[in-house]
Amino acid sequence: MNNKQKFSEVGRSVRKVDAMGLATGRAKFTDDYEMPGMLHAKLLRSPHAHARIRSIRTAKARALPGVAAVLTYKDVPRVPFTTAGQGYPEPSPYDDFILDDKVRFVGDKVALVAAETDEIAGEALKLIEVEYEELPAVLDPRKAMRSSAPVIHDEKECYIAIPVPYEPERNRAARVEAVVGNVEKGVMEAEVAVEDEFENQTASHSALEPHCALSWLDENDRLNIISSTQVPYHARRIVSRALQIPVKRIRVIKPRLGGGFGGKQEVLLEPYVGILTLKTGRPVKMRLTRKEVFTSARVRHNMITKVQVAARKDGELTAIDLYALSNTGAYGTHGLTVASNVGTRTLTMFRCPNMRFSSDVVYTNLSVSGAYRGYGGTQGILATAITMDDLAERLGMDPVDFYLKNIIGGGAEVPILKELGEGPVLGQPRVSSCELAACIKAGMEAIGWKKKRGRPGGGRFRRGIGMSVMMQGSSIPYIDMGSAFIKMNDDGSFNLLMGATDIGQGSDTVLAQMAAEVLTVKTDDIIVYSSDTDLTPFDVGAYASSTTYLSGAAVKQTAEKVREQILHVGAALLNTTPGKVHLSGGCVIGPGGKSVTLKEVGTSSLYEKDQFQISASASSISHESPPPFAAHFVEVEVDRATGKVRVLEYVQAVDCGTPINPVLARGQAIGALINGISYALVEQYIYNSKGAMLNPGYGYYKIFCTKDIPKITTIFVPSYEPTGPFGAKSVGEVCISGPLPAISNAIYDAVDVRLHRTPFTPDKVLEAIHARRRG
Amino acid sequence: MEIVLTINGKKTRAEAGTSETLLDLLRRLGYKSVKYGCGEGFCGACTVIMDGRPVNSCLVPAVTAGGREVITVEHLGTPQKPHPLQEAFVEAGAVQCGFCTPGMILSAKALLDKKSNPSEEEIREALDGNLCRCTGYVQIVEAVQLAAKRMKEKKRKREKKIK
Amino acid sequence: MKLPNIKKVSYPESTAEAVAILSDEKRNAVPLSGGVSFIFASTAGVEELVCLNRLPLRYIKKKNGGLLVGATTLVSELVEAGAVGSYADGILREAARRVGSTLNRNLITVGGSLVQPFIWSDLPAVALAMGAKIRIQGKKSRTIDAEKFYARPPRQLLKGGDLVTEVLFPAPPPGSRAAYRKFALTENDFAILKVAILLSRRKRLCREITVAVGGATVLPQRTPMAEAALRGKQASQVLVNEASELAAEEIKVSRDMRCSNDYKRELCRVMVRAILEEILLDQKVAEWKLF
Numbered sequence A: 001m002n003n004k005q006k007f008s009e010v011g012r013s014v015r016k017v018d019a020m021g022l023a024t025g026r027a028k029f030t031d032d033y034e035m036p037g038m039l040h041a042k043l044l045r046s047p048h049a050h051a052r053i054r055s056i057r058t059a060k061a062r063a064l065p066g067v068a069a070v071l072t073y074k075d076v077p078r079v080p081f082t083t084a085g086q087g088y089p090e091p092s093p094y095d096d097f098i099l100d101d102k103v104r105f106v107g108d109k110v111a112l113v114a115a116e117t118d119e120i121a122g123e124a125l126k127l128i129e130v131e132y133e134e135l136p137a138v139l140d141p142r143k144a145m146r147s148s149a150p151v152i153h154d155e156k157e158c159y160i161a162i163p164v165p166y167e168p169e170r171n172r173a174a175r176v177e178a179v180v181g182n183v184e185k186g187v188m189e190a191e192v193a194v195e196d197e198f199e200n201q202t203a204s205h206s207a208l209e210p211h212c213a214l215s216w217l218d219e220n221d222r223l224n225i226i227s228s229t230q231v232p233y234h235a236r237r238i239v240s241r242a243l244q245i246p247v248k249r250i251r252v253i254k255p256r257l258g259g260g261f262g263g264k265q266e267v268l269l270e271p272y273v274g275i276l277t278l279k280t281g282r283p284v285k286m287r288l289t290r291k292e293v294f295t296s297a298r299v300r301h302n303m304i305t306k307v308q309v310a311a312r313k314d315g316e317l318t319a320i321d322l323y324a325l326s327n328t329g330a331y332g333t334h335g336l337t338v339a340s341n342v343g344t345r346t347l348t349m350f351r352c353p354n355m356r357f358s359s360d361v362v363y364t365n366l367s368v369s370g371a372y373r374g375y376g377g378t379q380g381i382l383a384t385a386i387t388m389d390d391l392a393e394r395l396g397m398d399p400v401d402f403y404l405k406n407i408i409g410g411g412a413e414v415p416i417l418k419e420l421g422e423g424p425v426l427g428q429p430r431v432s433s434c435e436l437a438a439c440i441k442a443g444m445e446a447i448g449w450k451k452k453r454g455r456p457g458g459g460r461f462r463r464g465i466g467m468s469v470m471m472q473g474s475s476i477p478y479i480d481m482g483s484a485f486i487k488m489n490d491d492g493s494f495n496l497l498m499g500a501t502d503i504g505q506g507s508d509t510v511l512a513q514m515a516a517e518v519l520t521v522k523t524d525d526i527i528v529y530s531s532d533t534d535l536t537p538f539d540v541g542a543y544a545s546s547t548t549y550l551s552g553a554a555v556k557q558t559a560e561k562v563r564e565q566i567l568h569v570g571a572a573l574l575n576t577t578p579g580k581v582h583l584s585g586g587c588v589i590g591p592g593g594k595s596v597t598l599k600e601v602g603t604s605s606l607y608e609k610d611q612f613q614i615s616a617s618a619s620s621i622s623h624e625s626p627p628p629f630a631a632h633f634v635e636v637e638v639d640r641a642t643g644k645v646r647v648l649e650y651v652q653a654v655d656c657g658t659p660i661n662p663v664l665a666r667g668q669a670i671g672a673l674i675n676g677i678s679y680a681l682v683e684q685y686i687y688n689s690k691g692a693m694l695n696p697g698y699g700y701y702k703i704f705c706t707k708d709i710p711k712i713t714t715i716f717v718p719s720y721e722p723t724g725p726f727g728a729k730s731v732g733e734v735c736i737s738g739p740l741p742a743i744s745n746a747i748y749d750a751v752d753v754r755l756h757r758t759p760f761t762p763d764k765v766l767e768a769i770h771a772r773r774r775g
Numbered sequence B: 001m002e003i004v005l006t007i008n009g010k011k012t013r014a015e016a017g018t019s020e021t022l023l024d025l026l027r028r029l030g031y032k033s034v035k036y037g038c039g040e041g042f043c044g045a046c047t048v049i050m051d052g053r054p055v056n057s058c059l060v061p062a063v064t065a066g067g068r069e070v071i072t073v074e075h076l077g078t079p080q081k082p083h084p085l086q087e088a089f090v091e092a093g094a095v096q097c098g099f100c101t102p103g104m105i106l107s108a109k110a111l112l113d114k115k116s117n118p119s120e121e122e123i124r125e126a127l128d129g130n131l132c133r134c135t136g137y138v139q140i141v142e143a144v145q146l147a148a149k150r151m152k153e154k155k156r157k158r159e160k161k162i163k
Numbered sequence C: 001m002k003l004p005n006i007k008k009v010s011y012p013e014s015t016a017e018a019v020a021i022l023s024d025e026k027r028n029a030v031p032l033s034g035g036v037s038f039i040f041a042s043t044a045g046v047e048e049l050v051c052l053n054r055l056p057l058r059y060i061k062k063k064n065g066g067l068l069v070g071a072t073t074l075v076s077e078l079v080e081a082g083a084v085g086s087y088a089d090g091i092l093r094e095a096a097r098r099v100g101s102t103l104n105r106n107l108i109t110v111g112g113s114l115v116q117p118f119i120w121s122d123l124p125a126v127a128l129a130m131g132a133k134i135r136i137q138g139k140k141s142r143t144i145d146a147e148k149f150y151a152r153p154p155r156q157l158l159k160g161g162d163l164v165t166e167v168l169f170p171a172p173p174p175g176s177r178a179a180y181r182k183f184a185l186t187e188n189d190f191a192i193l194k195v196a197i198l199l200s201r202r203k204r205l206c207r208e209i210t211v212a213v214g215g216a217t218v219l220p221q222r223t224p225m226a227e228a229a230l231r232g233k234q235a236s237q238v239l240v241n242e243a244s245e246l247a248a249e250e251i252k253v254s255r256d257m258r259c260s261n262d263y264k265r266e267l268c269r270v271m272v273r274a275i276l277e278e279i280l281l282d283q284k285v286a287e288w289k290l291f
């Protein structure tokens, strides 16, 4: 299984190529760019969850000195589009407008201002007079599809561009259904069955850098946009649609990006700065305040999940039935795909003949959901991993043994993927590499599972231990595409140009390592330039955990093509034929050990003989989406007097194929894990009865700081993905999904209560403990 | 309102706006390593060392910054000649997106200036006002430990030489 | 930051000078100590900021077994000072340590924290429990007991150029024990509730006790019924349970978006009881960190 080759640059923790620029404060993020004559833009935000704009008067705002433009829905093209930065045609409904005469959530956009300073723009917002007709609002996803519910998208223009169910008149943004086998039959065959319901909370990505975009017209009247985006190419296409200008007139550049986690896979600012630049002819910058990021950017889908699992006495699963009611908020971005991932990221893991997944994605007048690290997997694993823990207990089995009996292994066929995949599926879908069993064994060993399980102790503080297993994907098969271009310089260095988007995760580095591996040079001989729609070839962007796997394959193929050309030139210099030479240690080596350096090859190709630019480009699409897997183990201590849960120790064992850069891979795994623990214990949106978020700031929306971090052990189990570049698959998302169920299961081990609603805040835990005591 | 303050050792005369924070002022003057993350004192992206202590520059009214001595990360080192903390952050994987990094490094520097051999707990305490959503902090704490170790070794070597 | 009408920033070097500026009604001046509250306070009418950082008020002195703390002393300096650590079982240090983050504590001053309590403020509860004396200089200089200072929003007491210059945390009585606990969701979070208790005892006899609860309302509050239940009594687990129940019943609780008022009362009961078990009944509780 481990056809591990010896690599020299791959598998090594080379320095992150952009890290020193960042550590010395030199690297530039979008907000660090300024332009002469630049205007500052701000959006007026809706105070109502659902309302129609009866009248809107902007004269006073326009009259304010320093105001350059005030735009309302009357001044912008009315073209339905989606802000979801996905492949084309997007699987998200076109249900949004730059500005509209209707607002659909508190924080929705109402009017747009550009002014000489941020402060004047803020003053101008206050001078815009809006008269709203408030409409009844849908603030509970459970009530969204009732016949009495107000219709949130009653506009006639909204539609979805792919052939899937879309029923805005019922507030249903998407519907998913997939079956293999016969679930009812499976339940009949079972001796034990468990049914349960869960709900996860809305949450903010909280990338430290708030969304920002800057646009200007260049000397050729083209619209240039620097943006904190995970998806430059999708941004270009979506801006083109929203503003009704051709793609060729737009250039999108991504500079350093301060974290994304899915939150910047949305085209939230580009159309606004773009239209202001087109109207005023001037550069325009817009940066969200932290409050706006909370109220008006994107959030994790809140879902209510219902699940039934059934097994024979010996523990063999006979049926899994999973349903998710997904709250997409006011717009349907990523509604369908996140929902279907609830199914794929859970059901794929189990060898079970009867499985069903279904989901309704509903509109509400609440925060707009979108892509968020974990992408449905988090929600699905919450439900299945707690229910399986319960089922194992009823079977009198250790959950570890239960999982080992039921999970898939390498080479498994996964029929459910045929029903649920985002792209077309050709043939029987398979999982090539899977070391989940090894993950479980390594993790349980490291935490001392057998010793600790079922020993809560007495008194006020009880200890418990719990586990979960999870998976993610690596790219969207047959849909995602990545490409790269490499050219060689006279000193033997290379420029690597690619659309792949480094959002902090380190893809510039990891991809440079792959190029260096093929070209037998050091990673710092590869000069990376990424994510500029004018200069770098296409890439879908940073999402779906696709970069290492998919863009990596493109880089590898590109480098291989370049290697061919190098060998050609090298052979000529050595007076031999290409078939007789090979590339090694930065030299072309010929018969008898005669060699030329890459510098000689580069110089010769550019200046000396039969000159040409050694360069190549290659594209890659994926045929599979090999899942990374992980097993999580956590020990907690629960204060039975206050309900406070403290994580004492956390062990995660991860199968991500070959970690191309172990230090960076570890950083991805830990970063995702801490986000997941923080989400499980403290993060939440608190709304008032009118749908306004009460805690749009880090004062009352807490995320973990240094002092909240428990002891963490991260283990990478040996693994090799045959379809991936150098055996790699993805690692960016998978570990975020484990903490919710693992911690819930550990709480159960400690104090005998099952928590179904997240986050597990002290008041909720205490309530559950009291309820149990009351019986 | 005109104020005079010292930024990275340089006496600077500046016009401070009445609605500006020190963060706004520094960024306007070109010190872009000081970042806006929340504007409310919670995230630490705007950290500067002011009169010897790391503080949230977004909480300081610019008009009151006169006479202060301010240090930003631009002052610590360059890519060619980095500070040991910058070196250690790069090596230990403490930099992912890097948006929190300038602030983290300044908080760590203020700690190491006071205490050359901090415990893990002291490091966590010193960095508790600097949020990072990317790393989960583990490698950041490791980086500070690494830098502390190297700085101590360097100092010992230097002292040996002098002797 | 919104200080739209600021025309002047002054840096008085003496208290008298500061008081003079502040008392001049025409100048519409306010003191600025750490300045941290100015990002959320409304300051529309303010025309002059009087920065206190050059006043000779940045000190921590031992005084007759108590502590005299100057108004512009940083909260960090409280945390660092040995004298604060050894004062009253470290009650003041513990409260100071839990104020915001390290970066915040390097700006926030003792004076600013005491003068303008917010629901999250940590120091007022300790001042109240310890019977701190707050020194005010102004047209009429005076010293006010914390109890009176926090009977109403303190700003109502401070008029016409009044400046808080220092706080005396008096020597705890002989045989006393004290503790401060904060309960929050994360280490740096605004407390959901905090409790400060000072008591003096001889063996199990509780001679004197003050319980101050913070975070239930903006102002810190005493719990007279709970205190009375213990004062002069021979302590027992039963009595401690009773007292903590009384405390939970008698506190006023204002709405907190994060939890129900009932939860807060329950927390009050648990925290008061746990602290009393520790400092009155001498029960060893290793897991204190959990608050």
Ligand SMILES: Cc1cc2nc3c(=O)[nH]c(=O)nc-3n(C[C@H](O)[C@H](O)[C@H](O)COP(=O)(O)OP(=O)(O)OC[C@H]3O[C@@H](n4cnc5c(N)ncnc54)[C@H](O)[C@@H]3O)c2cc1C
Binding pocket: B040, B041, B042, B059, C030, C031, C032, C033, C034, C035, C036, C037, C038, C041, C052, C071, C098, C099, C100, C101, C104, C107, C108, C109, C110, C111, C112, C113, C114, C115, C116, C118, C120, C121, C122, C123, C158, C162, C163, C164, C165, C188, C189, C190, C191
């Ligand atoms: C992110 C953040 C987190 C925080 N977390 C906490 C926490 O957990 N616990 C906590 O206790 N506090 C916390 N605080 C601090 C609290 O909110 C107050 O802002 C702070 O105590 C103010 O102190 P300061 O020195 O900055 O006062 P300033 O802002 O300078 O002053 C506060 C008010 O008091 C007046 N004033 C100041 N000094 C005097 C004086 N000597 N005489 C008369 N009037 C005076 C001022 O005019 C002003 O109205 C936090 C603050 C922030 C920004």
Ligand code: FES
Binding pocket: B035, B036, B037, B038, B039, B040, B041, B042, B043, B044, B045, B046, B047, B056, B057, B058, B059
């Ligand atoms: S921007 Fe200053 S603390 Fe967040």
Ligand code: FES
Binding pocket: A208, A258, A259, A504, B094, B095, B096, B097, B098, B099, B100, B101, B131, B132, B133, B134, B135
């Ligand atoms: S590295 Fe991205 S926030 Fe810290």
